[in-house]
């Protein structure tokens with residue numbers, strides 16, 4: 445079925461209708477069709493699981509899951525959020541019926557505000573260790589996922605929020621110039637870890653990443669498109685439809701070829717963190733424990749609050 449037709453059928457709900465079946469080269473063989481269902485019962489259930497901060501709906505007939513961040517006010521990546529995120533990804537990854545996931549936000553104007561700064565202020569070494577391991581875990585799962593991952597960026601997405609989008613296979617952003625995206629860590633007086641940087645370089649190339657990282661730039665959507673930080677801009681109301689169309693296009697290929705290609709492209713970067721995980725945690729702790737860094741983070745939080753009042 446042509447991607448455009450599929451997208452039309454998906455419509456705004458973002459959920460593939462039951463009549464749409466994708467090609468036979470699924471992630472794994474599906475069970476054979478059972479006996480005829482009694483009238484009124486759905487042919488293929490749309491399974492959903494919702495935790496406190498993330499809602500996931502999987503349409504088993506299409507193999508596409510919709511993951512929505514729903515942690516007001518700004519979908520900050522707290523320890524609880526990151527844990528739910530990793531568990532949700534793991535559940536989908538282990539579900540043979542799931543071949544792709546669209547990641548978006550249920551909140552208006554914000555995709556994710558990045559790592560929860562309060563998790564990095566005035567906490568114990570044990571807490572920093574647990575928090576940073578959760579950040580690593582989320583990235584390893586998302587960047588290394590076998591599923592097709594599409595980010596439907598429907599709001600601003602600084603720092604860790606940008607990392608989530610960068611870790612997907614494809615990024616579509618709402619074409620609102622008020623929405624911005626980028627690794628702005630330098631603006632907070634902190635440094636993006638090497639694997640944030642590697643992920644960024646793999647998307648936009650060395651020169652753009654270097655300039656953007658040093659300046660801690662947050663790029664308005666049109667600029668993000670020009671830099672290649674996002675792949676497409678679409679009007680906000682068309683975002684989910686477009687994400688579904690892109691997903692259908694990617695799922696039209698045999699999984700194994702796409703997965704092996706993805707691994708080939710990403711393995712070196714993933715392996716680098718896996719090999720240096722404990723060292724990376726130690727670096728984070730020694731950096732975040734510095735009084736000067738604590739001061740920078742506190743001042744940044746105050747600035748956010750002042751800007752509001």
Ligand SMILES: CCCCCCC/C=C/C(=O)SCCNC(=O)CCNC(=O)[C@H](O)C(C)(C)COP(=O)(O)OP(=O)(O)OC[C@H]1O[C@@H](n2cnc3c(N)ncnc32)[C@H](O)[C@@H]1OP(=O)(O)O
Pocket residue numbers: 517518520554556557558559560561562564600602603604605628629632634635636637728731732737745748749752
């Ligand atoms: C120390 C070692 C470092 C190692 C590397 C660490 C790598 C770090 C990665 C990161 O992700 S750091 C986080 C970077 N994030 C940001 O810079 C975003 C900051 N937030 C904003 O710019 C804005 O809040 C927004 C996302 C554009 C939304 O703006 P809006 O006007 O809609 O909302 P606000 O009124 O600003 O915020 C509401 C509420 O939420 C709090 N908040 C915002 N972002 C965060 C956050 N990242 N962590 C925790 N809390 C956050 C903000 O303070 C407001 O709180 P209240 O005033 O309502 O209490």
